[in-house]
Amino acid sequence: RPLPPGPKPLPLIGNALDVPVKDMGQVFRDMTLKYGELVYLNVVGQRMVILGTHEAAVELLEKRSSIYSDRNESTMVSLTGWEWLMTTLTYGSWWRRHRRAFHQFFTPTALDPYGPMQELEAHRLAHRLVKDPEHFLTHIRRMFASSIARFTYGVEIPEDDDEYLTMAEEALESFNQAFIPGKYLVETLPVLRYLPSWFPGATFQREAKVWKPRVHKLRDVPWEQALKAIREGSAPPSMVTGLIQRLSRFSGEEHAEEEIVARNVAAVAYAAGADTTLSAIQSFFLGMASFPEVQRKAREELDAVVGPHRLPVLADRASLPYVEAVTKECLRWKTVAPLGVPHRSTQDDVYRGYCIPKGTLVVANIWWYLHDPERFPEPDVFRPERYLKNGKLDPDSFDPADIAFGYGRRACPGRHFADASLFLSVATVLHTLSITAPLGVDGQPVKLEGRMTTGVISYPEPFAVDIKPRGPWAESLLEESWKATR
Numbered sequence: 001r002p003l004p005p006g007p008k009p010l011p012l013i014g015n016a017l018d019v020p021v022k023d024m025g026q027v028f029r030d031m032t033l034k035y036g037e038l039v040y041l042n043v044v045g046q047r048m049v050i051l052g053t054h055e056a057a058v059e060l061l062e063k064r065s066s067i068y069s070d071r072n073e074s075t076m077v078s079l080t081g082w083e084w085l086m087t088t089l090t091y092g093s094w095w096r097r098h099r100r101a102f103h104q105f106f107t108p109t110a111l112d113p114y115g116p117m118q119e120l121e122a123h124r125l126a127h128r129l130v131k132d133p134e135h136f137l138t139h140i141r142r143m144f145a146s147s148i149a150r151f152t153y154g155v156e157i158p159e160d161d162d163e164y165l166t167m168a169e170e171a172l173e174s175f176n177q178a179f180i181p182g183k184y185l186v187e188t189l190p191v192l193r194y195l196p197s198w199f200p201g202a203t204f205q206r207e208a209k210v211w212k213p214r215v216h217k218l219r220d221v222p223w224e225q226a227l228k229a230i231r232e233g234s235a236p237p238s239m240v241t242g243l244i245q246r247l248s249r250f251s252g253e254e255h256a257e258e259e260i261v262a263r264n265v266a267a268v269a270y271a272a273g274a275d276t277t278l279s280a281i282q283s284f285f286l287g288m289a290s291f292p293e294v295q296r297k298a299r300e301e302l303d304a305v306v307g308p309h310r311l312p313v314l315a316d317r318a319s320l321p322y323v324e325a326v327t328k329e330c331l332r333w334k335t336v337a338p339l340g341v342p343h344r345s346t347q348d349d350v351y352r353g354y355c356i357p358k359g360t361l362v363v364a365n366i367w368w369y370l371h372d373p374e375r376f377p378e379p380d381v382f383r384p385e386r387y388l389k390n391g392k393l394d395p396d397s398f399d400p401a402d403i404a405f406g407y408g409r410r411a412c413p414g415r416h417f418a419d420a421s422l423f424l425s426v427a428t429v430l431h432t433l434s435i436t437a438p439l440g441v442d443g444q445p446v447k448l449e450g451r452m453t454t455g456v457i458s459y460p461e462p463f464a465v466d467i468k469p470r471g472p473w474a475e476s477l478l479e480e481s482w483k484a485t486r
């Protein structure tokens with residue numbers, strides 16, 4: 001059977017120069033439009049297939065997930081110290097033990113008791129935005145880091161302490177850079193790992209040396225602090241207290257291994273939770289400043305359902321279809337993980353007459369599936385109405401969450417946590433604040449570019465917006481809520 005079509009490879013390096021260094025989703029989309037649903041690349045010996053449609057991703061990564069759930073054995077993973085991260089583990093019993101330990105804390109039922117905490121964090125975000133609107137990007141970061149740190153480690157991050165935030169930010173910078181498919185030659189020529197760091201071209205060695213201690217710090221420091229709090233009897237219920245209770249089921253060597261699993265899954269929850277949802281909410285601010293009409297409609301709904309005497313809560317969700325649709329659009333409009341995390345195949349396979357050899361990296365072009373004009377007409381417009389019919393959520397509309405969180409056995413297990421945090425932030429901010437683009441020298445709102453950074457997780461490039469409370473009632477509601485919980 002033939003391999004799928006793709007750009008012509010060069011001798012030795014194959015398609016290394018065809019792998020984009022920025023706008024990856026767009027470049028791979030162009031290849032799809034030129035070569036078809038499957039595009040084959042050979043990057044210095046590493047086979048890659050780009051899946052050009054959501055249907056192909058469902059067929060291979062979901063329906064045939066028993067042979068498409070592996071991850072690349074990456075040299076950068078061990079060089080940068082991410083070898084404990086579930087996202088990077090190869091498919092097998094060690095990954096399965098992590099996934100099992102993680103999953104039980106992230107089902108909708110298990111998350112239920114943490115709803116009030118997520119509500120509180122969203123209300124605090126709006127309060128900080130009123131007090132200090134200029135640093136809104138920092139406040140959004142703090143809110144997500146706080147929510148996930150409380151959930152995972154039972155830690156309340158103090159207002160004036162950035163240790164937890166910096167820990168996550170510094171470590172995740174390396175994750176974002178180190179795992180861009182095709183970025184580092186050492187991934188395809190592992191022998192390069194023995195190059196000394198001073199050697200010309202061995203930038204990856206120098207970067208890895210800086211990154212590794214930061215990555216291990218993120219894994220170890222919060223875990224040790226949570227264990228100390230448990231020993232001292234001062235730990236509130238959290239994922240870690242649950243994981244420690246769970247350990248009592250095991251003994252001997254299994255107990256020791258499960259303790260490592262517990263440390264790793266707590267850290268993956270914090271690492272993956274702090275930054276991904278953050279990107280979606282940043283896009284929300286960008287979207288609201290660029291599409292004021294959306295804010296107006298959302299507020300009409302919030303005014304009617306929630307009113308001026310209280311703040312939104314999760315129980316309002318079913319009565320707020322427009323706000324729900326805004327939340328969906330936040331996951332679609334600017335894509336958080338444009339290429340997801342590549343899966344690797346563990347058997348030769350055939351799809352639509354083409355051979356996909358064992359060991360191929362299979363990339364779902366999530367950005368493109370969420371911007372395909374056939375599914376989402378005028379994809380660059382922020383339009384919640386796509387998901388609505390007669391003022392209600394349209395059951396026939398396509399839910400971007402079914403794409404944005406990935407596919408099959410490796411699909412995002414933090415989806416429900418992310419979704420609740422995102423909804424609450426969107427609802428609270430829209431209910432209490434108004435977001436506008438800053439005025440230019442001509443007195444008109446400036447046009448926000450909305451460009452996204454390049455990385456496994458992509459964020460809007462830094463931008464400015466004006467944020468003001470909607471009225472004295474909103475300010476006093478936020479103040480009351482802040483005081484009541486401090």
Ligand code: HEM
Nearest residue numbers: 087272273276277336337340405406407410411412414418
């Ligand atoms: C808007 C927010 C989020 C988005 C868009 C997102 C998206 C993704 C995607 C695309 C993947 C790869 C799926 C695949 O391989 O097919 C993934 C994996 C993962 N996500 Fe998320 N995620 C989000 C939030 C979270 C949160 C809040 C957590 C944890 C609390 C989390 C934990 C994970 C983990 C542990 C994996 C690795 C799963 C594995 O390899 O088995 N994510 N996520």
